[in-house]
Amino acid sequence: MNQGTQPYVALDRVAKVYPSPRGDVEALADIDLEIAPGSFVSVVGPSGCGKSTLMKCLAGLVPITSGTIDINGRSLEGPPGAMGIVFQRDVLLDWRTILDNVLLQAELRRLPRADYRERAMQLLARFGLEGFEDRHPWELSGGMRQRAAICRALLCDPELLLMDEPFGALDAMTRDDLNVELTRIWQGTNKTVLFITHSIVESVYLADRVVMMSRGPGRIVEVIDIDLPRPRPLSIRETPAFGAYVHQIRHHFAELGILKE
Amino acid sequence: MTGWRKFLMGESRTRDVLLVLAALVAIWELGVWHYEPPRIFLPPPSAILAEFLTTPELFIRHMGYTLWTTLLAFTISVALGITLSVAIVYSRLLERTIYTLLVALNSVPKVALAPLFVIWLGTGMEPKIAVAVMLALFPIVIDTVLGLRSVDPDMVNLARAARASQLQILAKIRFPNALPSLFAGMKVAISFALVGAIVGEFVAGGNGLGFLVLVAQGQFDTTRVFVSLVLLGLMGTALFYALDFAERLMLPWHVSQRGEGGSQHGG
Ligand SMILES: Nc1ncnc2c1ncn2[C@@H]1O[C@H](COP(=O)(O)OP(=O)(O)OP(=O)(O)O)[C@@H](O)[C@H]1O
Ligand SMILES: [Mg+2]
Secondary structure, eight states: OOSSSOOSEEEEEEEEEEOOTTOOEEEEEEEEEEEOTTOEEEEEOOTTSSHHHHHHHHTTSSOOSEEEEEETTEEOOSSOTTEEEEOSSOOOOTTSOHHHHHHHHHHHTTOOHHHHHHHHHHHHHHTTOTTOTTSOGGGSOHHHHHHHHHHHHHTTOOSEEEEESTTTTSOHHHHHHHHHHHHHHHHTSOOEEEEEESOHHHHHHHOSEEEEEETTTBEEEEEEEOOOOSSOOGGGGGSHHHHHHHHHHHHHHHHTTSSOO | OOHHHHHHHSOOHHHHHHHHHHHHHHHHHHHHHHHOOOTTTOOOHHHHHHHHHHSHHHHHHHHHHHHHHHHHHHHHHHHHHHHHHHHHHHOHHHIIIIIHHHHHHHTSOGGGGHHHHHHHHOSSHHHHHHHHHHHHHHHHHHHHHHHHHOOOHHHHHHHHHTTOOHHHIIIIIIHHHHHHHHHHHHHHHHHHHHHHHHHHHHHSOSOHHHHHHHHHHHTTOHHHHHHHHHHHHHHHHHHHHHHHHHHHHHOTTSGGGOOTTOOOOOO
16 A cells, blocks of 8 residues: 555465374465555465464464564564454354453453453443343354454454454354454444455455455455445445455456356 | 152152162162071161261261371372373383383282282371372373373464464463363262272271271171271262362363353364
8 A cells, every 4th residue: 555654464485384194284385465554454365275374373373384474573472462353263162252362362461350351341342242241152143252352362452453354254244243243343443453364355345455365375466455435334235346356356256267157 | 749749759869879879778778687698798778877887986086097197099090090191192212111011010900019008108197198199190190191182283283373382282282171181080089099998907007997898897897897998989979079079060161061051062
């Protein structure tokens, strides 16, 4: 986007190989990517192309094999402090209530729980979980659980938010709902978001830029800037401009033999 | 429905078990009256109860001794077992040494070592506790190690992403996650501890239900043997259910404890 500012996230020729006795798995190869501060980037690609690996490398959870990752101008060594993360599965702790699950974020960072209680309640209310604070995860629907996981990621107000197919297992209506809520929350802040999905429509709807990946080994095949006005109503998905982006991405995947047209 | 019918048709495990037990006792009693086997072979339940009532305080005193030995050994096993499990899970070296050794030792018939403990520790409560701990430790370590290990890697990733310390990961994620396994191990261990205590009493000393059984057997007093056995059975059952109750209290969140309201979550 703007050339002048320093990127918040910069990946330079990043490669990741998982060693395995049955032959090494080349999960990522030659990944170059820059993400501007405050921007919303989504990553689309077929299953197994290394999206989750990319996120875990960025999060400092998995060591990279070669290349460099800089976050906010500094070389990545372990998980960055101001980061929130939402995994493909909600990983809520069954023995904690929803409120305690959200507050876990503060506890793990050795921050006083009392200071975050109010914010946790606000976040839960914002995501439609008011009145469920004292329930346990197993008493909630899949969509509600995923919302609680998002609240947990947002609790300590991260600068960088990493989300790995957080809505992948949800029905279309819940997904639409959460897409709207997520953009609304993001717009009020200057968080940098990396959002992984395998839905092309979702990626275009949410993002400023869509990163397309292909597999074997996982690499970036194209980066597309999405020049659509914000805030975006759900109905934007029926406009020709939106359709053109979706078509462009789909067409590109088809050319690569990943999608049939 | 009459009260009797309701009692018979309702859903209650305790009632079912009690009914079966009552039926067995009745058959036993009637069978003994009808076939009149020698007393030394099989006394009727009524005689067992009568024998207990002649010197109840004696039986209760010995039962108390066995119970105390068992509880001490169980407590030591739990404390030692948890410590060992944590050490094994966090240290490659300990896992390769202690854990491997423990698994190998488990196939040794440990009860046979009881006389050795008497030589080492005398005839007091110590050798009995030692035998009981030896038996009870293994199931606790095996199950706790399994529980500590079988944590969702993304749960640990979540904590690491928040820059949590290893100690926090243990206290807030791994350990609570292992509690159901720990309880499973403890339920096996409590019975093993009781077995260990009895074996210890068989081998040496002048106290406990195991000692009573041994003495009564020497005098061919079968009725007395049965009194001790019944008390042992009651004790074992009570200890197991006490743990079961503690589990319900402490782990209301676990799948096995949830009511029908709980939904199963695949993802
Ligand atoms: N811990 C691991 N050890 C070995 N190989 C792994 C590991 N994690 C992932 N892989 C391999 O790396 C490749 C990329 O996996 P990854 O989970 O990043 O894909 P993905 O794009 O997130 O897929 P999906 O959309 O299905 O979640 C796959 O071939 C996978 O088998
Ligand atoms: Mg994935």
